[in-house]
Amino acid sequence: MDAPLPLHLVWTWTFVALVLAALLLRGWLYARQVRHVARHRNRVPDAFAQHVSADQHAKAAAYTIDKTRLALFETVWGSALLIGWTLLGGLDALNQMLLAWLGEGLVQQVALVGAFFLIGAVLELPLAWWRTFRVEAAHGFNHTTPALWVADGLKGTLVAAALGLPLAALVLWLYEAVGPWWWLWAWAAWMAFNTTLLLLYPRVIAPLFNRFEPLADASLRARVEALLARCGFRAAGVYVMDGSRRSAHANAYFTGFGPAKRVVLFDTLLQRLDAPEVDAVLAHELGHAHHRHVLKRLLWLAAGSAAALAVLGWLSQQLWFYFGLGVTPSLTGSNGALALLLFGMVLPLLGIFVAPLASALSRRDEYQADRYAARHAGAAALTSALLRLYRDNAATLTPDPLFVRFFYSHPPAADRLAQLARLHPPHSDGTAGAAT
Secondary structure, eight states: OOOOOOHHHHHHHHHHHHHHHHHHHHHHHHHHHHHHHHHTTTSOOGGGTTTSOHHHHHHHHHHHHHHHHHHHHHHHHHHHHHHHHTTTSHHHHHHHHHHHHHOSSHHHHHHHHHHHHHHHHHHHHHHHHHIIIIIIHHTTOBOOOHHHHHHHHHHHHHHHHHHHHHHHHHHHHHHHHTOTTHHHHHHHHHHHHHHHHHHHIIIIIGGGTSOEEEOOOHHHHHHHHHHHHHHTOOOSOEEEEOGGGTBSOOOEEEEOSGGGOEEEEEHHHHHHSOHHHHHHHHHHHHHHHHTTHHHHHHHHHHHHHHHHHHHHHHHTTOHHHHHTTTOOOOSSSOOHHHHHHHHHHHGGGGHHHHHHHHHHHHHHHHHHHHHHHHHHHOHHHHHHHHHHHHHHTTOOSOOOHHHHHHHOSSOOHHHHHHHHHHHSOOOTTSOOOOOO
């Protein structure tokens, strides 16, 4: 009779199976999306024939195909890096090098986390550059200069280090100091961190990357303030963001938490939409706040992170967890950083398998926000705004239905506009009725 495989080898093969399954599933879905969009690139769907030209539809298809192909390459590259960090010994080599340099202790543990993310960011730079200066530029969306791109990268790294390293140090200290229930204290620290970030982002972090000027158009500002009052919202201000410095894409959002809430409109949005359409887009964002979607997602984050950290608390005590992923744990010192990093690499593999549920919940929220906007700013205005944005942002009108189920956080254009048409049916002569 054959002897059973050691537990760490069982875990190794389980990990390999997860990596391959996730890679193959993503690759199949990306290939479906490319084929489906390419197959429908030469005919504008009937519902959009009066609003999107054949040339615009073909350009949107080309943009979608290029983005999807890049996403496929990123998936393959990410899987290769994952194997390199784990089974091929990358993380173990980095850990041993830092142990030889710094010795055991909290400093070495934090250094391992920082070095891992810094090296990972450097290894992903070529793909980030290609996305900005090849894909986005080829389709007319990139406004970022190389100097601005480098400056953004450096500032992003410094902000991530300033926020992430103290949090990592706290969690790793708790791992050593608190005992078996360290993960519960780590969860409390994580949730406090995320809540604080909601408060800091609009006033401290976002201005490091973009300029935010108070909305100067008095007429539009009065409309926005009237909409806020009509919807029962208070904001710390209405700001215009210089999104055009980096991209031609347009958007708006309602950011912050508590007294830090503010309305942000991209300058590109104001250039493309008229006042009623701006109202409708903003009303959609207010719909998210009305339905407490941010709070609900924060609660989901709380529940999910508590469960994940509880599992991590158990796995961190299992030697097979480390050996099975190509890492030699310390038998006398701390393995907290290794446990965090390994778990952080394994957990995303499960994401693709729960993606349909997460995407469905997100699309449900978007439908709710659209209905709210239709009530408070008019379905016709939101329909008009969405048509402009779909066209100007080169969003495909013919995505693969299965790809939508896995990856679309927003409903596809046809489904979203069909709901608005039911809320605001056209007259018998084909013209829109009065705004609701």
